[in-house]
Amino acid sequence: MMIDPGVIRWMLDTDPALRWQVERDLLEEPEAVWQATRARVATEGMGAELLAHQDPDGQWAGGAYFPGDFDWHGPEAADGAGQPWTATTWTLNTLREWGLDGAALDGTAEKLAANSRWEYDDLPYWGGEVDACINGFTLANGAWLGVDVESIATWFAEHAMTEGGWNCEWVEGSTRSSFPSTLNSLKGILDWEIRTGDARLREARHAAQDYLLRRRMLHRASTGELVGPWATSFGYPFRHVYTAMNALDYLRRASLHDGVAPDERAADAIEVVRSAQQPDGTWLQQRRYPGRVWFELDVPVGERSPWLTFFALRVLRWWDENDAR
Template sequence: MVAAPLTSWLLDSDPALRWQVERDVAHEPPEVWEATRARVATEGFGARLLALQDPDGQWAGGAFFPADFDFHGPEAADGAGQPWTATTWTLNSLREWGLDPAVLRGTAELLAANSHWEYDDLPYWGGEVDCCINSWTLSNGLRLGADVTGIVDWFVEHRLADGGWNCERVDGSTRSSFHSTLNALKGLLDHEVATGGTEATRVAQRSGEEYLLQRNLFRRLSTGRPVASWVDQFCYPMRWACDVLNAAEYFRQRSLSHGTTPDPRMAEAIEMIRAARQPDGPWLQSRSLPGRVWFEVDAPVGEPSKWLTLYAIRVLDWWDAR
């Protein structure tokens, strides 16, 4: 049970967040939260992003980077942060916020005609060489009705020997990454939910899941030590970053789509999520990923985060119901 004051605090939010709170925390009937979700297109965060779409279907004039991004300037320096305003990042947000894809009717065709990746000028819906980019493009393409078959095949062909994926494979990496593997799995799960998947994609997906589960979502297989300090540093928007909350949310969604129970190898990660809860109920924004944004959608670092609180409540409710 979530305390009434905490639920009221969560409900006092943008439609992009509120409809999920109504569904997953307040347990309102579908007619309530579906009506709120429909407002994402006309109010608040969702409407603001829709108003920023370019006539050619893109946002900020680029596929992954804004058109005015200087790859040799200060914004590209280490630590400056990836800009989060271009097409892929904006489509990711609208998808996460539950925007009805019908609102973006015609966008898939516009992007096919006008958008190319900054890497080698590759066509947008054909994907790139980066597995995280390809995962987001797969998920967005499935929602918008684009032909992303080639990206599905790419994931099967580019899985690494240890079971996962790494965005630095193109630079010679042969070891999987927690971040890259989690992001790849999200795209493959969306593909499986939308199409049923193929035998090859299901094998690849299970392999990536085992990569994370064998490591308890956060430990090095070689030493058993946490892979890095970020494992329990939660942030929203999550963007590309893996932490135990983001990873647990993937397995929650996977479990719900398959009707399976939580894997016990997640137990320690779940307790890390539980331990981060504040005495009065919420979870704090632990860090932020620097970079240019259209506008802020959550609390600053150190303050209670409604988005993270929603994610954590959902994960703990799912785990505790097992």
């Protein structure tokens, strides 16, 4: 697909966390070029700012998934107030997704092992807990930082639902897979598989992908209706929210890792992403997920988002180039 050079220049005129990915995946620059930009994530811009907020004990905001000062009975915990995004797991997720070299966090894994506990049952950080999404994040972050998180890999093998995915509410008795829980699990498993070379969860990963693909990435199996309005409303950062763009970004990476062509059952989701493109070739920030942040990572709602534009163009290029072949 053709990409407007002006849109490329606009995306390049951003933070190194995005710029190196544009160089690698859209411009196909030599590795030395994009690696040099990637190295700057640790010392410049948003990456350096997030690193500066780390606590001496290795955590961020004094907590594993929630800030240490989170008031479970206050207004921040009320419905609609939003998950705070400042604690350790969310910050690690962001830095990992931005391509930060794990060496920039030297000693962090050990500090978290010693000092960080999950809010659920005070469980040790690198052992994970009972939530599939949290365990997916921790599996990926552990692999990135060189931690032995094989117990979490075993947990995923033992907790897959019969229809193929996962559900964070299994502890409440749910036996049905969930779109968001499955996607967050898949992203973590794939990242762990790529970083470690361990393929023990590949069969489970493929079964979970098929759970989503049988539903054309967007629809309920029972009625064929859209799984929820959140699936077609795009915001960056993706956080834990299931959207067509977030799911397709995963599917692209899995397809490239597995060496297979795009699955035609994702065509509906592709068209949702394609139809959101603006006449100037960009995508708009359609929503923001409420909650405490260190600082905003992208533009306000209604403005042109360089991050969403990048993810959309990368997914569409992968789909269209395979379609052409």
